[in-house]
Amino acid sequence: MRQLFTWRFLAAIGALVALALVARALLVRNDDLQTVIEPEPIERRIDLIDPIESAAGSPEFTVGRDGVTTGFLDLTLPGGRVVRVAPGTLGEVDCPVLAEASRCAIFADVLGEAIVWFAIVPQGPRSTAELPPIVDLEDGRAIFENGWLIPFPPVIERECPGEDIPTFSDFLRRFGPDSVSIVDLRSRQVVAVRCAGADEA
Numbered sequence: 001m002r003q004l005f006t007w008r009f010l011a012a013i014g015a016l017v018a019l020a021l022v023a024r025a026l027l028v029r030n031d032d033l034q035t036v037i038e039p040e041p042i043e044r045r046i047d048l049i050d051p052i053e054s055a056a057g058s059p060e061f062t063v064g065r066d067g068v069t070t071g072f073l074d075l076t077l078p079g080g081r082v083v084r085v086a087p088g089t090l091g092e093v094d095c096p097v098l099a100e101a102s103r104c105a106i107f108a109d110v111l112g113e114a115i116v117w118f119a120i121v122p123q124g125p126r127s128t129a130e131l132p133p134i135v136d137l138e139d140g141r142a143i144f145e146n147g148w149l150i151p152f153p154p155v156i157e158r159e160c161p162g163e164d165i166p167t168f169s170d171f172l173r174r175f176g177p178d179s180v181s182i183v184d185l186r187s188r189q190v191v192a193v194r195c196a197g198a199d200e201a
Contacts, residue, residue, distance in 0.1 A: 041147030044117055048108040049150070049188040050077040051123055055098050057085075063093055075106060083108075083115065091118040105129045105185050107148065123185070131181040134172065134193060142181070142190045150183060152190040160195035 054076045061071035073085040083106075085091065095104035098120060107129075108118040124130050131150075134142045141149040142156075158165045165171045171179075171193060178196035183189065 041145065043147045043149065044109045045141075045149045046107050047110045048083070048106060048115070048118075049183065049185060050106055051102060051127055051185045052098070052104045052106055052120070053077060054101050055104070063091060067092060077106070083113075085115055085118055089115055089118065091115075091120075093120045095120045095122045097122070107150075124182070127185045128191075129183045129185060131183055131190075133176050133179045134181050134190065135176065136172070137168065144181065150190050151188065153187070156190060157192035158195075159192055163195065 052075050055073060056076075057073035058071035061069065061073050063069050067090050069085055069087055069089045069091060072087055075083050075085065077083060091108075097103040103123055104120050105123050106118055106120050109116045121129050121131070131148070132145050135145050136143045137152065140151055142152045143149055156168055158168070158171050160171070160175060163175075165174070175193075175195045180194045180196070181190055182192040182194065184191045
């Protein structure tokens with residue numbers, strides 16, 4: 001009787017199984033892919049929050065793709081205080097009108113007088129700035145989805161027309177992911193949150 005399973009046949013089956021295992025290992029699940037594309041945000045304790053009255057930097061000042069500055073940037077804050085963003089500082093500039101007076105604000109993590117990390121964002125009406133959603137409140141600071149930690153007052157206003165929101169926890173559960181957070185640049189605190197679409201309404 002002829003042997004049905006030769007060593008070549010078994011080797012071919014083994015190769016197919018190995019190939020299937022390799023292919024499965026190479027397929028990345030959606031959540032794993034999202035982790036690769038969107039890494040966990042770095043926690044930033046924001047110690048400096050101020051409107052920027054004017055900005056002057058060296059000609060070569062820029063923020064590279066690696067998020068590190070080249071050149072220096074001097075920012076004049078209320079009261080005539082000047083802070084310098086030194087070369088090699090981590091940060092981001094998201095305010096396209098930085099050269100215009102009183103149109104941007106700075107949020108920074110500082111160590112003594114030195115800026116460790118910074119972000120420059122547009123100013124909103126009445127000396128405010130709009131930031132991403134809050135995900136939690138802890139130890140007197142609001143934790144934002146981008147990793148920022150900013151102080152908040154005893155009551156954070158909830159701007160959601162027509163909605164009954166008894167607690168801030170209820171707001172986070174029902175409206176948090178798509179909401180807008182409003183920081184008052186004078187009190188340097190998160191003073192309000194707004195439901196998605198509330199401004200248009």
